[in-house]
Amino acid sequence: MNEYNRLSNKYNYSPAIVSRLIEYFGEKRAENIIKELKTPSRVFAVRVNSLMISTDQVLEELEQSSIKATPHPTIEDAILLEVEGPFLVKGIGKKVIADKFACESVMQGSDLYSSGVIKLEKIKVSDPVVIEDKNGLIVAEGIAKMNSKSIMQRIKGVAVQTTNSIYKIPDLKNSHLYSRGMIYLQSLPAIIASKVLEPQPNEFVIDMCAAPGGKTTHIAQIMNNTGKILALDRSKKRLQKLRRNVKRLGIKNVISIRLDSRLLSKKYPCLEADRIIVDPPCTAIGVRPKLYDNSTDKEIISTSAYQRQFLKVAAKLLKPSGTIVYSTCTLTAEENESNIKYCLEELGLRLKDLSKTPGSPGLSSYLSDAKKTRRFHPDLHGTPAIFIASLTKD
Known part of the structure; x- marks a missing residue:
């Protein structure tokens, strides 16, 4: 098996991508780049809306919410937040398979919505579940907020509340800083x-x-x-x-x-x-x-x-x-x-x-x-x- 196919099979990245990365960066670095791509950014940034609030004020509010953040050293309207993880996810519970985009959010601590579920075992409300992608990668554990029938009927809402994910990023989209237009996640x-x-x-x-x-x-x-x-x-x-x-x-x-x-x-x-x-x-x-x-x-x-x-x-x-x-x-x-x-x-x-x-x-x-x-x-x-x-x- 050539190196293109080995990395492609190992990481589920197409030969077209792998071959280019090896051409640009060499074999070892290509693999390191793919490993990084499969994880969240180590630098999670927030843009401060200077039309409404100062960077110092946002930092103060985040500190009051026990969210670790630092100002960017040279970009005055950028704040950097800590990404926690990776954490061990044991995978205890009934299986729920979610689509690619849902899994990429859930692995960072987001809840799983019914629209992101591909298939699942028979579950009822409050059952412990494990969330996987189509390739069997476990991204999180959680508690069912809907039964399996409601989920597959695409009843809108949270299907699984995530309790343990590989990574954790502060949920700023549900903060008043976000709702009042003081920050943009970018x-x-x-x-x-x-x-x-x-x-x-x-x-x-x-x-x-x-x-x-x-x-x-x-x-x-x-x-x-x-x-x-x-x-x-x-x-x-x-x-x-x-x-x-x-x-x-x-x-x-x-x-x-x-x-x-x-x-x-x-x-x-x-x-x-x-x-x-x-x-x-x-x-x-x-x-x-x-x-x-x-x-x-x-x-x-x-x-x-x-x-x-x-x-x-x-x-x-x-x-x-x-x-x-x-x-x-x-x-x-x-x-x-x-x-x-x-x-x-x-x-x-x-x-x-x-x-x-x-x-x-x-x-x-x-x-x-x-x-x-x-x-x-x-x-x-x-x-x-x-x-x-x-x-x-x-």
Whole structure:
């Protein structure tokens, strides 16, 4: 058995992913990256909404709730929280098999909702249960809050209350800090991506793939609710999430439109933006925890081509000397460095230097100026795998 297949079988990651990671980083480090991806970020970040509250005030409130948190040393609106674990989960109880996304939340301490259950043994309310993914990995134990019939009828609500999970992260979504719009749960590299855009007061900014609104609302915050941000997304459901976040966070300068932003230059040919952020759909291989991933070569290549359509439109809409920030949450060179090479060679854009920004340089074997881009590596930075590049045109 070759090394690609060994790692693929051991970790339930596709050969397409494993082969690329070995090519980029070598065999040993590729395995370490996959191990990290299968666990939550070691750095759990929270963005403070400076329009409503100061970082010091949030830290004080968290301390009063016995939640350990520290300010980021250089990013004034970022707070870092402690991720506890891994803990031993014995797996005592009747079996409940949940889908991938549900398991990735439950392993961090979230409750299991009925919508996330794939199948289960016959259970009644108050039965002890063990929650597993489809590959038999035990992620948590809990107590049934519904019987098996109600769960499979998809009665809305908590199916299993988690009592013991592999990892534990503070449940800030149920805090008043969250409900009153004082914080946004966002990865550290995603926070940095909005900073890299450097939006200025009273500018016109476009977020081409905006929902659920993390970067949109952060940009609005940096602009102190001035200027205009055009936030686009083709999904009605995702756009509704964005609008809820905009309202919750007290944002006043966002215009949200349901539109495939690849059509933006045709629909509004006279539009010009000072700054554009392109965070397109990607294979999301860098999201963590990711218990398994079946991405294929065909999906990786077709996704890269899809992303270029957004970049092509962004280049048309950008004012001279404006800035495009391109960011993905994936690891493949096709979706990252190769797409930036396309921007330089085909779209007349040039790279801005991010070498002093946190993170590591990109992959120089795919982009000669990769040192000007940033990669965040799970094994080095304790974060999701994120790629960031900043582009401009003359």
